[in-house]
Amino acid sequence: MQNTLIILGFVFSLFSFLPLISSPLWWIRVLDFPRLHVAILLTLVLVAYVAQYGVQDIGDGLMLLVWVVALVNELRFIIHFTPMVKVEALRTEHKIPANAFTMMISNVRMVNREYDRFLKLVQEVHPDMLIMNEPDQAWHDHVCKVLDKHYPYSIKKPLDNTYGMLFWSKLKLHESEIRFMVEDDIPSFYTCVELPSGDKFSLFTVHPQPPRLMLNTETREAELLLVAKQAKKVPYPAVVAGDLNDVAWSNTTKLFKEISGLIDPRVGRGFYNTYNAHIPIFRYPLDHVFYDPAFRLVSLRRLPAFGSDHFPMLVTLNYEPHREHEQEHPQADQEDKQEANELIQEGLEKGEERNQEKQNGSRAK
Numbered sequence: 619m620q621n622t623l624i625i626l627g628f629v630f631s632l633f634s635f636l637p638l639i640s641s642p643l644w645w646i647r648v649l650d651f652p653r654l655h656v657a658i659l660l661t662l663v664l665v666a667y668v669a670q671y672g673v674q675d676i677g678d679g680l681m682l683l684v685w686v687v688a689l690v691n692e693l694r695f696i697i698h699f700t701p702m703v704k705v706e707a708l709r710t711e712h713k714i715p716a717n718a719f720t721m722m723i724s725n726v727r728m729v730n731r732e733y734d735r736f737l738k739l740v741q742e743v744h745p746d747m748l749i750m751n752e753p754d755q756a757w758h759d760h761v762c763k764v765l766d767k768h769y770p771y772s773i774k775k776p777l778d779n780t781y782g783m784l785f786w787s788k789l790k791l792h793e794s795e796i797r798f799m800v801e802d803d804i805p806s807f808y809t810c811v812e813l814p815s816g817d818k819f820s821l822f823t824v825h826p827q828p829p830r831l832m833l834n835t836e837t838r839e840a841e842l843l844l845v846a847k848q849a850k851k852v853p854y855p856a857v858v859a860g861d862l863n864d865v866a867w868s869n870t871t872k873l874f875k876e877i878s879g880l881i882d883p884r885v886g887r888g889f890y891n892t893y894n895a896h897i898p899i900f901r902y903p904l905d906h907v908f909y910d911p912a913f914r915l916v917s918l919r920r921l922p923a924f925g926s927d928h929f930p931m932l933v934t935l936n937y938e939p940h941r942e943h944e945q946e947h948p949q950a951d952q953e954d955k956q957e958a959n960e961l962i963q964e965g966l967e968k969g970e971e972r973n974q975e976k977q978n979g980s981r982a983k
Contacts, residue, residue, distance in 0.1 A: 623667045627681070630660045631688035638691075640869070642836045642964070644829040650868040651902050654889070657692035660685060695867040698885050699903070705886030708945050710914035715936035717815050718916055719789060720744075723905050725751040725825075725861045725893075725928035728780045732925030733760040739924050740765070743932055747811070750784040751825040751861045751928075758784060775805045781825055783807060783860075792818070799844050800837045800969035801827075802976065806845065810854060817937055819910070820852040821859070828863035837972065838863060839870050840965020843958045846878035855910035855939070856880060861928065866903045876950040877958050880908035883918045883933065892931060895923040907933050911945035914938045 633656045637649045649656075664685050673679050697703060710718075722745035726736060740748060741764075748769070750757070758776035761784070766772070769786035773794050776782040781804045794809040807823040822845050826838040842862060849856035858880060864871055866884055875882065884890050884903065891901035905928060907918075916934035923929055950958070 620667075620671055623663055623670075624681070627660070627663045627667065627685045630656050630663065631684055634660070634688035634691045642834040642839065644831065644834050647829040647835045651865050652900075653692045653695050653865075653867060655900070657689055657696065660689045660692070664689065699866060699887070699889050701886060701888075703886050706946070707881045707883040707885065707909075707915045710916050710936045710938065712936060715916050715934075717813055717817065717938070718934055718936040719746040719811075719813065720932065720934040721747040721749065721859060721907065722921070722930055722932050723749045723859050723861075723907060724930035725905060725926060726753055726757060727926035727928065728752045728754050728757070728778070728782070730925045730927075731756070733757070735924040737761060737764050739921060739930065743921065745932065746788045748786045749823050749859055752780050753782045753784050754778045757782070773807050773809060775807075777803065777805070779803055781805065783823060783825060785809070785823055787811065789813060800841045800965055802973045804837075804841070806841065808848075813937060815937070818854045819937070820849065820854045820856045822849060822856065824858065824860040824862060826863055834968075835870075836961075836965040836968035838965075839961045840969065842870060842874050843877060843962050846874045846958070849878040849880060855912040855937070857907065857909045857913070857935070859907040861904055862906050863904060866906065873954060873958060875908065875948040876954045878908065879910070879947050879949065881911055881945060881947050882906070882908055883915045887918070890918065890920050890931065892920065892929045894927050895929050896927055904928070905931050907931065909935060910942075911947045912937060912939040912942045914941065
C-alpha cells in the first residue's frame with residue numbers, strides 16, 4: 619500500500635509539472651486539461667499517506683513537499699475559475715439592457731443525430747445568434763429546414779471531417795468571411811454584426827484541432843493567436859466564440875487573452891464545463907466566449923445536453939462602451955508578443971506541412 623501511494627504521488631506530481639514545459643507535444647498539452655482532477659487525486663494520496671504512515675524521516679518530508687508543491691501548482695491555475703477570486707467580467711447594472719444580444723454556442727458532435735432535440739433546445743432559448751461546431755451535410759440539411767425560417771442571416775460551411783461550422787443570426791451581418799487560416803480543411807468565420815441600435819461589433823468563430831494521439835498542437839496555437847491578433851486590430855469591439863479545444867486555464871488561452879485584450883466571463887464565477895457531457899467525472903471547459911470590455915455580462919449559463927458530447931453555452935451581453943474603462947482586461951508585453959509570433963510561425967509551418975500531406979494523399983487516391 620505504501621509503495622502504491624508513493625508511485626501515485628509521483629505520477630500525479632509529474633502530471634502537474636509536465637504542462638509547464640512550453641511544448642506542442644500532444645502528450646504534454648493534453649495534461650493541461652485535468653488540473654482539477656489531478657489536484658483532487660493528489661490531495662487524496664497526500665492525506666492517505668500522512669494518515670497511514672506519517673512523516674518518518676527527511677526523505678518522507680521531501681517527498682511530501684514535492685507533492686504539496688505539485689498540488690499548489692494545479693490550484694494556481696484553476697482557482698481563477700472559482701468565487702475565491704474577483705470576477706474579470708462585470709455584470710450590467712441595467713435591469714432591462716437596451717443594447718443586448720444572446721448567443722448560443724454548441725458543438726453538436728457530427729455523429730450525433732438528435733436533430734430534433736437540438737432544434738427544440740434552440741427554440742426554447744431563441745438566441746439572437748447560434749454557432750454550431752462539427753455539423754456535416756446531414757446536420758446542415760436537417761436544421762436548415764427550421765432555422766432558415768427564423769434567422770435571415772447565416773454563414774455555412776458543413777464538412778464531414780468534424781470541423782464543419784454553421785452560424786445563424788437574427789442581427790444583420792456585414793463583411794462575412796469563411797477563413798482557412800492554418801489548415802485548408804479547418805474553417806473559421808468572421809463577420810461584423812450590427813445591433814438594432816446601429817452599433818457594430820466583430821465576431822470570430824473558431825474550432826481548431828485538439829491535442830490527441832500523435833497530433834501535436836502547433837496549428838491550434840497558431841489559429842487561436844492569429845484570431846487574437848485580428849481581434850485586437852479590428853475597428854469594432856470583438857467577440858470570439860466556439861469550441862477552442864483548449865481549457866480556460868491553459869497558457870495558450872492566457873496568451874490568447876493577453877494578445878487580444880478580451881475578457882473571460884468565467885473568471886471568478888465557475889468552470890462552466892462543457893465537455894464531456896456523457897462522463898460526469900471527466901469534464902472540462904472547452905467551449906468559450908471572450909469579449910471586449912465594451913460589453914457587460916447579462917447572463918451566462920450552460921444549457922441541458924441534447925445528445926452531443928458537449929453541453930451548449932448561452933451568453934447574453936449588453937453593449938456599454940461608455941463604461942469600458944471600468945473593466946480591467948489582459949494586456950500583452952513585448953515578451954508575450956514575441957512568444958505569440960513564434961508560435962504562429964511554427965503553427966503556420968506545421969499547417970503547410972499537413973496541407974501538403976493531405977494534397978498528396980488525395981492525389982494518391
